[in-house]
Amino acid sequence: MAEPRGSSAASNLPQFTSGRTAALMLAPALLIAALFFVVPMIAVFVNSFTVESGGATHFTLSNYTDFLSDDFYWEIMLRTLRISLITTLVALMVGYPAALYLYFSQSRWRRVFLFLVVSPLFVSVIVRTYGWIVILSPNGAINALLPEDYKLSLMHTDTAIVLGLMHIYIPFMVLSLNASLVKVDKRLLAAAASLGASNWRIFRDVLFKLSLPGVLSGSVIVFAISMTAFSTPVLLGGSSRKTLAYLVYQQNLLLANWHAGAAIAFVLLAMTLIIVKLITLAAERGTKHTVPQ
Amino acid sequence: MNAYLELDRVEVSYGAVQALHPLTLSMQAGEFFCLLGPSGCGKTTTLGIVAGFTRAGGGRVLLGGQDVTMMPPQQRQMGVVFQNYALFPHMTAAQNVGYGLKLRKREAADIERRVNELLALVRLEGKGDRYPRQMSGGEQQRVAIARALAIEPRLLLLDEPLSNLDARLREEMRNELKRIQRTTGVTTIFVTHDQEEAFGAADRIAILNHGRLEQVGTPTEIYQSPRSMFVANFIGRSNALNGTLSAPGVFEVQGQRFACSRPAAGSSRSWVLFLRPEELKITRNPASTNSVRGTVVEVIYIGAIVNMRVKTDIGELLAYRLGTGGEPVAAGDAVQVGWEPGAGSLLPADAHG
Ligand SMILES: Nc1ncnc2c1ncn2[C@@H]1O[C@H](COP(=O)(O)OP(=O)(O)OP(=O)(O)O)[C@@H](O)[C@H]1O
Ligand SMILES: [Mg+2]
Numbered sequence: 001m002a003e004p005r006g007s008s009a010a011s012n013l014p015q016f017t018s019g020r021t022a023a024l025m026l027a028p029a030l031l032i033a034a035l036f037f038v039v040p041m042i043a044v045f046v047n048s049f050t051v052e053s054g055g056a057t058h059f060t061l062s063n064y065t066d067f068l069s070d071d072f073y074w075e076i077m078l079r080t081l082r083i084s085l086i087t088t089l090v091a092l093m094v095g096y097p098a099a100l101y102l103y104f105s106q107s108r109w110r111r112v113f114l115f116l117v118v119s120p121l122f123v124s125v126i127v128r129t130y131g132w133i134v135i136l137s138p139n140g141a142i143n144a145l146l147p148e149d150y151k152l153s154l155m156h157t158d159t160a161i162v163l164g165l166m167h168i169y170i171p172f173m174v175l176s177l178n179a180s181l182v183k184v185d186k187r188l189l190a191a192a193a194s195l196g197a198s199n200w201r202i203f204r205d206v207l208f209k210l211s212l213p214g215v216l217s218g219s220v221i222v223f224a225i226s227m228t229a230f231s232t233p234v235l236l237g238g239s240s241r242k243t244l245a246y247l248v249y250q251q252n253l254l255l256a257n258w259h260a261g262a263a264i265a266f267v268l269l270a271m272t273l274i275i276v277k278l279i280t281l282a283a284e285r286g287t288k289h290t291v292p293q
Numbered sequence: 294m295n296a297y298l299e300l301d302r303v304e305v306s307y308g309a310v311q312a313l314h315p316l317t318l319s320m321q322a323g324e325f326f327c328l329l330g331p332s333g334c335g336k337t338t339t340l341g342i343v344a345g346f347t348r349a350g351g352g353r354v355l356l357g358g359q360d361v362t363m364m365p366p367q368q369r370q371m372g373v374v375f376q377n378y379a380l381f382p383h384m385t386a387a388q389n390v391g392y393g394l395k396l397r398k399r400e401a402a403d404i405e406r407r408v409n410e411l412l413a414l415v416r417l418e419g420k421g422d423r424y425p426r427q428m429s430g431g432e433q434q435r436v437a438i439a440r441a442l443a444i445e446p447r448l449l450l451l452d453e454p455l456s457n458l459d460a461r462l463r464e465e466m467r468n469e470l471k472r473i474q475r476t477t478g479v480t481t482i483f484v485t486h487d488q489e490e491a492f493g494a495a496d497r498i499a500i501l502n503h504g505r506l507e508q509v510g511t512p513t514e515i516y517q518s519p520r521s522m523f524v525a526n527f528i529g530r531s532n533a534l535n536g537t538l539s540a541p542g543v544f545e546v547q548g549q550r551f552a553c554s555r556p557a558a559g560s561s562r563s564w565v566l567f568l569r570p571e572e573l574k575i576t577r578n579p580a581s582t583n584s585v586r587g588t589v590v591e592v593i594y595i596g597a598i599v600n601m602r603v604k605t606d607i608g609e610l611l612a613y614r615l616g617t618g619g620e621p622v623a624a625g626d627a628v629q630v631g632w633e634p635g636a637g638s639l640l641p642a643d644a645h646g
Contacts, residue, residue: 187379190346193366194373195393195444205392209383 048262063263073247073264080243081271083158083233084226087165091173091222092215094166099177099214100207103184114178118171125168129235132164136236156238164232169225173218180214181207216283220276227272244268295358297322297480298343298448303352305338305504312338313504315352320482320497325474327495328484331527335504336484340450343482345369356447372441372479376453378433380425386436387412387421393444411439414473431462438470442477449474449481455490467494488528492516500524519638525567532573532610534566535642544639546607551583552634561641568637573612575601575622576629584631585610589624603630 051060067073098117102110120128135141136154143151154160184207192202233243242250244264251261296319305313313335320326328336341347342354345366354362361369380389387408394404412421415435425433434454441449451470455463471494474481485491491498492512500507500515500523507527508520519525526533536546544553544566553566575589587605594600594616601612601622610630622628 185377185379187375187377188381190344190366191373191375191379191381191440192392193346194344194369194371195440196367196370196396197392198367201396206381 044262044265047259048266051259063259064267067260067263067267076242076244076247077267077271079158079241080227080245080268081275083161083165083243084223085275086158087162087169087226088219088223090162090166091170092219095170095173095177095218096215098170099174099181099211102174102178103181117174120168121171125231126235128168129164129232132160132167132236136160136163155236156240158237158241160236161233161241161243164236165226165229168232169222172221172225176218176221177211177214180211180217184210212283216280219279219283223275223279224272227268227275244271296320296355297324297357298482299353299355300339300342301353301355303339303342303354304350305335305342305347306350311504313342316504316506318499318506318509320480322480323478325471325481325483325494325496327491327498328482328501329488329491329498330486330501330507332486334501336486336501337452338504339501340373340452340482340484343448344371344373344450370444370447372444372446372449374434374437374441374449374451374454376456378425378437378454380433380436380440382425384424385421386417386423386425386428386432386439389425389436390421390439390443393440397444407443408439411443414442414476415439415469430457431466434458434466435469438473442473442479446479449479451481451483453484453486455485456487463490464493470494500527502527517638519567519640522565522640522642525565525638525640530570530611531567532570532608534568534607535563536566537563549585549607553637553639554635555639563642564639565642566637566639568610568632570600570611570613572632572636573610574631575603575612575614576631577620579629579631582631582634584629587628587630589622589626589628591624592622603628605630 048063049059049061050057051062052058098113102114102117105113133140133155137143138151138153138155140154142154146152188206188210189202192206197205228245229243230245230249233241234246237243245268248261248265248268251257251264255261298320300316300318302315302317303313304311304315316335316339318339328339330336338347342349345361345364349362352362353360356369380386381392384392387405390411391404391408394407399407408421409418412418415438417432417435417439420428420432423432425436428436434457437454438449438451454470455466458466467490470481470483483491483494495512497509497511498515499509502523508515508524510518515524515528519528525531534544534546536544538553539545539550542553542555544551544564546566551566576584585605585607587603587610590602590604590609592599592601597616598613599616601614603610603612612630
C-alpha cells in the first residue's frame, strides 16, 4: 500500500517557521545544545579514540577493543540492557492499566489518582531508593513479613534494581500513554461496539492501536533513562550488580581513566540508540496512520 | 401492522437531570423517521437508548417484538452514524466499511466484494484506499453510512449527520440519504434540530422538547395541525393571536370577533389562534369572512416569496404571498388582512410550551 502522507496539499496555515522567525525561535535551544552537549560530546568522542603515552596523544582503537574483548564488561553490558528492557516492559504493563483507568474514569477521584501516579516525581531519587532499601534489605519490611525459613535475599539483585527503576519511571510511562489516549474519541469505541466488536476487539483494534504513539514515546523514554540510570542501580545493586553507567563513573572519576571511560560512554550511547531505533521501527508499523486528524 | 421498533415508557436521567421523561414511540419497518427538537431536548439520548449506548432508567425497548432493553450494543446489529462520523482514523475507507464484516468472520474475498458494492452505493468507487483525513466532510459521511450499512443493520441511526456540511452539500447529502434509504429499505431514525432537514427527508417526525414527546406525525400533519403551543411555535413561522372563545365558533381578540373552527380538544379560558403567514391574504377591500384593517409596515422580496409586515389593531401580522400574484403593495398602504374561518390552529393558551 502506498504511503499516503506525502500526498496532502501544502498547508497555508500560520506556522511561525519561516526563515528568520524559525532561526530566532531555535537560537536559545541550539546555543545551549551546542555549548553543553555537542562540544563536550566531540571532546569525549576524540578521547575515546586516543591514549596518552610519554606525554603525547596517539590515535588508538584499544579503548574499544579492550572493553569489548573482556567478558566481565560484556556481562555488565548485557545486564544493563536486560534490566532496562525488563523495566520498560514492566512499566508498560503496570502503566497501561493505570492509563486506561485514567482514560475511562469519570470519578472525582480521577485527579487524586493522577496525582498519586506522578507523585514519585516529587521525591528525590535518593530518598525513594533508600525507601526501597528499607523494604528490601535482609532486615527490611518484606522479610519481616516472611516466616523464618523463607527469608529472601532481595538486596543487590537485578530484581531490586528493576523495582527501584520501575517505581521512578512509571509516571513517565503513564503520562505518555495518557497523552495519547486522551486523543481517542470515545465515540470511536461506541462505533466499534455498534459494529459488533467485543470489548477485547475494541481494545485491540481501536484503543490500543490509537495509543501506540504513547506506547512508543513512553517506552523510549523509560528505556533511555533506565540505560543511563546511576544512583538507583548503584544503591540497590551494589558492587556485584554493576551497570554501564557505574562503569563510566568508575573509569572517569574513580580511576581517572578518561579514555576508557569515554569509550564505555559511547558504547552505552550506541546501545541505547540502537534499541530505541528498534522500538521505534517496531511501533512505526502500527502507528503509520494514527496521526491525529 | 405491528410496530418494528417500540419505545415503551423509556426514561433516562443523568443524576438530577431527567433527560427523558417516560417516552413512548413506535416505528414501522422501512420508515424514515425523524427526531426533531431544540438542542438538549434528548435526541441523542433517545438514539443512545435505541443503539444500546445509554441505559434506560425505566421502560422497555422492543425491536421486531423482541425485548432488547438490556441487550449490549454489540448484539443489536444497528448501524450508527455519529455526528462527527467517528471513522477509525487508522483504517482506510475500505477497512472502515469492512470492519463489521471482518468481526463477523466473513471471508476476505466476500468482504472485498461487499465493501466495493457499498462504496459504489455511496458513490465512492475507487476511493477505498483513502484514509479519513484525506477525505472531505461529505466523503467521510458517506464512508460512515457505508460502514453502518455493511452489517445489514436492523436499524440505521443517524445523529445529526449533516450538521457539519455547508448548505448545498447538506441538501445533496439529504437527497443521497433518502436515495440510499429507498434502495436498501432500511428502517432509519434521523436526528436533527433543523426542521427543514426533517421535513425534507422524513416519512414521520417526532418532536421532542425537554425530554418529552410533543407530537408525532407526517410533516404535513405537524405543519398544518400542531397539537401544542411548543410545536406551533417551533415549526415554521406563525402569527399567534391571544383571545377567548366567546361563543362556539367565535374567537374574540381585543373586542374583535372572528369566525373559527371548533378546537380539537381541551377546555380553557384563553386560547391562541396560530395563523401561518401564507394563510393571510392582503387585499385593498375586505374579501374574506375574517378581516382586520391595517397599514403595511414593510415589504421584502425573498426570491419567489414576498414577506409583508402589517400593523393592525390586533397586533403586527406577518403575511407571505407569491411574488407574482395579487395587487402590488407598498409600505404605508392601507390594507385588509383576511383569513378563512377554518384557517390556523386553535390551541389552549395554558398548555405548556
Ligand atoms: N453524560 C451526561 N451527563 C449529564 N447530563 C447529560 C449527559 N448527556 C446528556 N445530558 C443532558 O441530557 C439532556 C439531553 O441531552 P441530549 O444529548 O440527548 O440532547 P440533544 O437533543 O441530542 O441535544 P443536541 O441537539 O444539542 O445534540 C441535556 O439536558 C443534557 O445536558
Ligand atoms: Mg445530540
